[in-house]
Amino acid sequence: MTALPQEGGCHCGRLRYRLSAAPLMIYNCHCTNCQKITGSAFVVSAAIPESAFEFTKGEPKKVEWTSDAGSHRFGWFCGDCGSRIAHGQTPSLGVLSLRAGTLDDTSWVEPVGDIWTKSAQPWVKFGAITAERQPTDYAPFVEAFRAQGRF
Numbered sequence: 001m002t003a004l005p006q007e008g009g010c011h012c013g014r015l016r017y018r019l020s021a022a023p024l025m026i027y028n029c030h031c032t033n034c035q036k037i038t039g040s041a042f043v044v045s046a047a048i049p050e051s052a053f054e055f056t057k058g059e060p061k062k063v064e065w066t067s068d069a070g071s072h073r074f075g076w077f078c079g080d081c082g083s084r085i086a087h088g089q090t091p092s093l094g095v096l097s098l099r100a101g102t103l104d105d106t107s108w109v110e111p112v113g114d115i116w117t118k119s120a121q122p123w124v125k126f127g128a129i130t131a132e133r134q135p136t137d138y139a140p141f142v143e144a145f146r147a148q149g150r151f
């Protein structure tokens, strides 16, 4: 079993956070926003309860934009080194999208599938569950993550 809380932070270490509950699911997002934000092909995103996440050191900077699905999103990042930490939505859905690569221990992080595959790079190999755009139903992702038995 994976211990809780889990901790993580930005690249320079001035921003630190604590996650005190298990993620609901972990997936890769291939939307064009994630590609630009990371400068990479996709983001490994852990959907976490907003109430179980807190910054323990430093103050995040905030950036806002409209997602490919048309919702009002925000991102917290380190103002010193620029590492993106987590994304949320306004009004809140009670869930944050944590950039899983910012966790100190990523040994338990295994995406169950891939979303926004319509904008994925052609060489990417997808996981078991896929959605061409924003999924209308996340239940298969949640079930597959629970089935990994890590929490």
Ligand SMILES: [Zn+2]
Pocket: 010, 011, 012, 013, 014, 015, 078, 079, 080, 081, 082, 083
């Ligand atoms: Zn930093």
Ligand SMILES: [Zn+2]
Pocket: 029, 030, 031, 032, 033, 034, 035, 043, 116
């Ligand atoms: Zn995305």
